[in-house]
Amino acid sequence: MLMAVLNCLFDSLSQMLRKNVEKRALLENMEGLFLAVDEIVDGGVVLESDPQQVVHRVALRGEDVPLTEQTVSQVLQSAKEQIKWSLLR
Numbered sequence: 363m364l365m366a367v368l369n370c371l372f373d374s375l376s377q378m379l380r381k382n383v384e385k386r387a388l389l390e391n392m393e394g395l396f397l398a399v400d401e402i403v404d405g406g407v408v409l410e411s412d413p414q415q416v417v418h419r420v421a422l423r424g425e426d427v428p429l430t431e432q433t434v435s436q437v438l439q440s441a442k443e444q445i446k447w448s449l450l451r
Contacts, residue, residue: 373413374398392442
């Protein structure tokens with residue numbers, strides 16, 4: 363089961379990042395990474411194991427961000443910057 367989740371995550375990220383699954387690309391697209399993980403697993407329960415479906419759902423969620431979730435997006439952006447600087451030191 364864990365292997366299926368990890369394969370789904372890698373395949374989804376590979377499609378989203380156009381086969382460029384490297385540290386810098388992941389840091390620049392941290393929000394997409396978090397959305398993909400959220401679509402695959404929720405509370406320890408595997409929701410999806412098809413990378414095509416995950417990519418489709420992440421694309422839909424990225425386009426239509428409600429006002430209440432914009433602050434979460436801002437927090438993720440701040441966290442992304444902090445992680446980026448801590449890894450690049």
